[in-house]
Amino acid sequence: MRKRVWTDDKLKAGFDAFIAEHGRLPSSHEVDTYHLLPTARSIQKRCGGLVALRERLGYTDTHLGTGAHRSAIAYEVGIRGRQLEIELEVQLQERFGERSVHTEKIFNGKQRVDFYVYTKSGVFGADIFFPATTRTMQNNINIKMKKYQHFTEPLYLVVANPEITQTQLDTYTQNRKEPFSENISLLTQENFMTEIENYEAYGD
């Protein structure tokens, strides 16, 4: 590939082209994949970061991870997360009985797992979440793993976003630098619902 020098003019042209298409500035992930811009890593190295570059090129709202942008994201995330938990709680209770499904169960002192389910075949934990992309999934799994290293029972990380396939999850699982411990599996919601059929529910 030919060497390219990313001048401010070329960078600004790239940003403006994205804005023309989408009506807003590209996030760092979008910068990475946009054909008229270098990667966010290059910008990091050569320009001192995306935020600094946006500022230098004269854009306003230069940090998409704070302030009003962040507020909007946090609000949506909160609503969606709660909705997901409520829906899965109903399904687990139907399958295993109300008394066998513990929601927001505390373990290791203060930390919580979304669901902790008692069955005749043994206990398991489940954490359901909805990452928009595999990239944000990575970030957030790594955050989760800090607490789940203290979780010793079988644990299912359930990806609720139907656009993420089990194949992608398997690839990610195999490529992790710090592999999951044996008790942890990463499943699509569909495959999770199939998996729990293997557990025998307690009767009344």
Next chain:
DNA sequence: AATATCAAATCGTCCGTAGC
């Protein structure tokens, strides 16, 4: 008031490669 959680945005690190 303090803390855990959610998922996204950005920063930081390691390594690979094309062209001089």
Next chain:
DNA sequence: GCTACGGACGATTTGATATT
């Protein structure tokens, strides 16, 4: 060897919300 970049991905920061 060196430069200028890209790919992959872990770490940190952020704000709304719920619980205590």
